[in-house]
Every structure is written in C-alpha cells, then in structure tokens.
Amino acid sequence: MAGIPVSTLIDGLLDTLYPPVCLVCRNEVDTGCICSACCEGFRRLLPPYCDRCGEPIPANRILCKRCGQGNSAAYEWSYAPYQYDGSMLKAIHRLKYDGRTALAKPLGKLLASALPNCDPLLDGRTVLDAFDVVIPVPLHPSRLKTRGFNQAELLAREVCAGTGWHLEIGNLQRVRKTPTQTAMTMEERAANVLGAFTLRETRPMLHKQVLIVDDVLTSTSTAREIARVIAEAGASRVCVCALARSA
C-alpha cells in the first residue's frame, strides 16, 4: 500500500469511522461497506451473448461483429455479470482510483457468486473443478507502484477464496506501458497491446485451464492479447471474467 497518497489514506480512515458510511456513495449504512441503494444500482448484464466469445450482442444476432468476421479471440469465453455504469462504475472507480480497497471483498464476492450462473464458462462442470489457475491482469510495475495495489488481483483473490482455484501472481508480466485506449479503433487497440504481456515461465500453463480476471472489460483487446500469450504457452483452455463490461 506504500504507493497510496496520504490524502487518500486519511480519507479512507475517515470512511471507517462511526457512523459507518457506504464506501461508494458515502451515505450512512447499517452493515457492510456498500449501502442497499448502491447494490440495487448494480445492473446485471443479461444474454444474449455471442455464441463464440461471450460478448453481449443484439437479440437478432448469433455472433458478435469480430467473431462474425472470423476474428475470434484465443479465449473460449468472456463473462462479466454487471454493466459498467451507474453505481457499479462508481464502485470500481472508488476501489481503483480512490484506494477504497475494502470494496474489493464485497465486489469480488459478487463476481465469484455470479460465476456458477454462467454455464458456458463452466461448461457444465462444477465450480470447484472448472479452472486450474486464476491469473489477474497485471499492472505495469510503475503503475503498481503509484497505485499501491492491483484491483484485478484483489478481485481474483476473492474469486479464488470462493472457489478454491489456484491464484497465480507474478508469472504473467506487463512489460510495456500502453497508452490509454479510449480514442482508439479496434485495430489500433490490438496493435497497442501487442507484446505488452509476457510469461516468466511458460511451463506452468501447459495443459492448464486458465481463468483471467480483470475489473472491467471494455474492448477486450487486453484480454485477447493475454489469452494469446497463455494459449501459446500450451494452456488447454483460457476464459476471461471481469466484474463489469462496458457496452
């Protein structure tokens, strides 16, 4: 936590004093750290999903645009239970940018508890035997130093606590800093993240079923690049999950 600014730490400390407040909206809360109004504002992301990659699609389609063009991802399936808007967007921002790491536990539990509902991701298997390895999307070391924590790792810890899957930290590395992707086209985003990730050791991936965890899926360019690296290392199956997905 060494990288968190002092003002954020003091702010965070004030949040933990009596009366307890919701860490998302700061209204008073009876128990926990997220109030019921904020929880009710978390909007579920519902089917239909792309038959090949899990991306939400309009009701009149079977495949998403990229899969329809034959540009499928190296991962088998991507899943995010919530829409990245409203109080979910606020909660993720408070976790990520305001250092409210206490939010990772309830948010990670929401993700873990949503996973069994996603049949294609688990492919009919029970939750416990679905994945051998869980890998959170790593931050670049300089970003990790500034932020003091990796929100994807905090969420992945809760997923593993809820399922018993093995958490692997440190093998997948982000070796290149990537400029923000907001204004880029799909092609530019793919080029932007190409070669940004590498595995220290490829052997632990061999014949393994790997779940990649992130906080938010936007264009999926990052997830696609990581899945490519892990699949090339011999993983038998790669899937992706995130707490939320932007439209």
Ligand SMILES: [Zn+2]
């Ligand atoms: Zn609230």
Ligand SMILES: [Zn+2]
């Ligand atoms: Zn697709």
